[in-house]
Amino acid sequence: MGVWELLLVGLVILLGLCGVLVPGVPGSWLVWSAVLWWALKDPQPVAWGVLVGATVALLLSQVARWALPPRRLRPGDIPRRTAVYAGTGSFLGFFLIPVLGAIPGFLGGIYLAERLRLGRPGAARAALRTVMRSGGWSILAELFTCQLIAAAWLVAVLWG
Known part of the structure; x- marks a missing residue:
């Protein structure tokens, strides 16, 4: 597979990661389909792995999402700025504290966005609890899974 095709696969994975944070966009399926395309175009054992x-x-992520409370976010439930901060915090946390840092990064991003919006620490903590109870855990589960897949793809491309 050529460099341009790998860049295109990486771009689709990145779009999928961003799509996880947008309600109604099948971000995890974009990530999976990009990996599928890569594996079909470059049939190496590591690609199939x-x-x-x-x-x-x-599949495990979907099972975990179904096991979580059934409340789901609708468009407009979370301000766009909060979703951007949560995604950025998760991405930074994933690399600063390898892999597991995505979880506190996600929570920290939501807290920071709400603290900047509301101004008080108590109100920001309450908003964080509300966001996580109303569907934030399912978004975190899906985003974390997609980050793991993206990292596995990147490692396989660079060292495979």
Whole structure:
């Protein structure tokens, strides 16, 4: 697979990661389909291993999302700025504290956005609890899974 095709696959994965934060966009399916395309175009054992791992991880993520409370976010439930801060915090946390840092990064991003919006620490903590109870955990589960898949793809491309 050529460099331009790999860049295109990476771009689709990045769009999928961003799509996880936007209600109604199938972000996890974009990530999976990009890995599928890569595995079909570059049929190496490592590519198929990443595809199988991505499939299993996404299925487990869907099971975890169904096990979480049924409340789901609708468009407009979370301000766009909060979603951007949460995604940025999760991305930074994923690399600053390898892998597991995505979780506190996500929570910290929501807290920071709400603290800037509301101005008081108590109100920001209450808003964080509200966001997480109303569907934030399912978004975090899906985003974390997609980040793991993206990292596995990147490692396979760079060292595979």
